Amino acid sequence: MLLSRRAALLAIVLMLGAVPATADDIVLPREAQIGPRPFYLVDKMKDGPLKRTLSQCTGPFHKTDFSIGHRGAALQFPEHSREAYLAAARMGAGVIECDVTFTKDRQLVCRHSQCDLHATTNILAVPELAAKCTQPFSPADPASGRKASAKCCTSDITLAEFKRLTAKMDGFNPDAKTPEEFQNGTPRWRTDLYANSGTVMTHDESIALIKSLGAKFTPELKAPEVPMPFDGDYTQERYATQMIAAYKAAGIPPADVFAQSFNLADIIYWAKTEPEFAKQAVYLEERYEKQGLDPNKPETWKPSMEELKAAGVAILGPPIYAMLALNDKGEIVPSAYAKAAKAAGLDLIGWSLERDGPLNKGGGFYHKSVKAAIDRDGDTLTVLDVLAKQVGVRGMFSDWPATTTFYANCVGMK
Template identity: 30%
Template sequence: MAASNAPHLVKIALTGLLCLLVAVDPLTAQEMLVIAHRGASGERPEHTLAAYERAIDQGADYIEPDLVVTKDLVLVARHENELSGTTDVGSHEEFADRRRSKTIDGQLVSGWFAEDFTLAELRTLRAKERIPGIRPANARFDGLYAVPTFAEILQLVRAKEAETGRRIGIYPELKHPTFLLQEAGIDSIDLLVTALRQADLDDADDPVFIQCFEVGPLKRLNAMVDVPLVLLVAQGEGPADEPGLLYEDMLTPSGLPEIATYADAIGADLRLLFGPEGVPSGLVEDAHAAGLKVHGWTLRKENAFLPPVLRRGTAENGVGDVLGMVNILKAHGLDGVFTDDPGRVADALVQLQGN
């Protein structure tokens, strides 16, 4: 998922929020999928096998790896193809000359990029916490975990399925596929499809969603696999492969049926689903009318990411009212939610079910 979660994920005023809580019976909504956003990344550095395993142990329905590609064409899990935010690459003197600047999806980015490293070179790096100011406890694990390959993530899922006796879904996101194809000659779409086919995970009934912020790659995937596809949509942005087009222009009652021709769901920034006063935007209902599921992103436990009325205390990294946020999302019909804290969300859903 993109890092465009501004600190105030959904700005819901007190009066609007209270109206939401009393106006809708949460038990009337179907159960939401719990999608572990980069693993249990509220408790372990994101996109590590430790984060994924913890999420599975906490009851997540799906784990979500963001996929980038190495120079030798191996799919690996990182939040972005730029590595310095989530690894210790900047401290490796042997890679100092790999630092460069690239224009990715219209933005100039400087740093070290996965596509410039072989897998063997990436293996010398170690993961670190991306937002240590908010999650200092996660920084205790800096330096412990390697960058996992997609194959290793699938192996972990199989092992945990055998251990737990339950199906565990995989929800990969292709990062910057058009850029990688045009600028590096790397076809990440074909690499992902090949990996899913080899794992026998490319059929409609397999517990897999593939997500992307771009339109063309999803249209291509729609002709290659039968698993459900998800168009990711963010507030104030647009697909990188469709310059000049905003997601808001696509998310209209007339535009959503077009999305439904190549995708099965939208993965929506929660700010697109609720207005500043807490009133639902109508997007969930419109998407459902077009035959699309709605998965919202991203629910995090820290005050910095919660609406003001759901914060507890004044510390930005203090734990807020996750149960209250889950209540709102569930009550208004979301089919799934991406969360850094799958255990808390799963517990909240159980608690709401019992009320």
């Protein structure tokens, strides 16, 4: 009887003494694969020395710790999915993020927010799980002007139930009349091309995967959206300890972990209880919401940079706009905030490149301090150059790590 093509190929492999790859084996390319987007951005830049330098850069490109995969590769892949992490690694991200939150049975999983399952997964299409949501789906009512809504949290379901979900692109349709319509809300400038089978990840699974990809880790302890202590005795401190303990159990060196939190108390707690991990913990800038942070008004960023340093903060993680300003000539330059942080001895890691969508109209939140100087997609690289060379950030979160990998390689950064 004739062998099938698959069986014949397998027989040849075995005769040659090789072991065929299994479905779970991950083979990364020897060099980072950055695709066409970075070159598109170069083409759209204003003429000048930076454009000339970048336009002559053709690789090869290699992994770099300057390139941090924000939620994986969230521009085109479902955030915090296995597929997004693989894409980030293939694009040369040397550091990959898992935003950490907890389930009803206190297990850690990767989600940007504890209560975003209605926007980032298919939970509303799984009736028995949708019924457990904090706020079930409510359809839009055009007559009253009421928008469609839902609120589904990881703490509403167990780990086993979480693993039944499929990750999708972040977004929802506020005008939806049905759960199916509600879940069809991907922004037009993103894509659903890679979103039909996103694999949700537990925290432990993310550690194992990212380790296998040869990358470093930047877990963010997300602020709980349920009262703490949760379910009686699950305190913020136990939650913070649990996250770090996962890296210790997996044998991950503290030098490979950049733990993050918007809660200064978490950073201080780690400084007291896990000093080796705290050496490069990242205090994410929360004052942009609480104090209306203005990058050129020190009174809007209290505590001061010196006080943060004294409290044990080593790395500060602000949004892009906080580190930038315009000078009298309308040029993008470091802000007073950025200068003060560096003067106080704080390292900076910025977030998040490629998150504002098309920049032809000046961008949104991430570019609001320099909006007048932004008028084309190529300004993504102009902004990145100022952040790298003038502000001196040690790394950049990006929704599309190919962009940061490309830039770092082209200008000789590690």
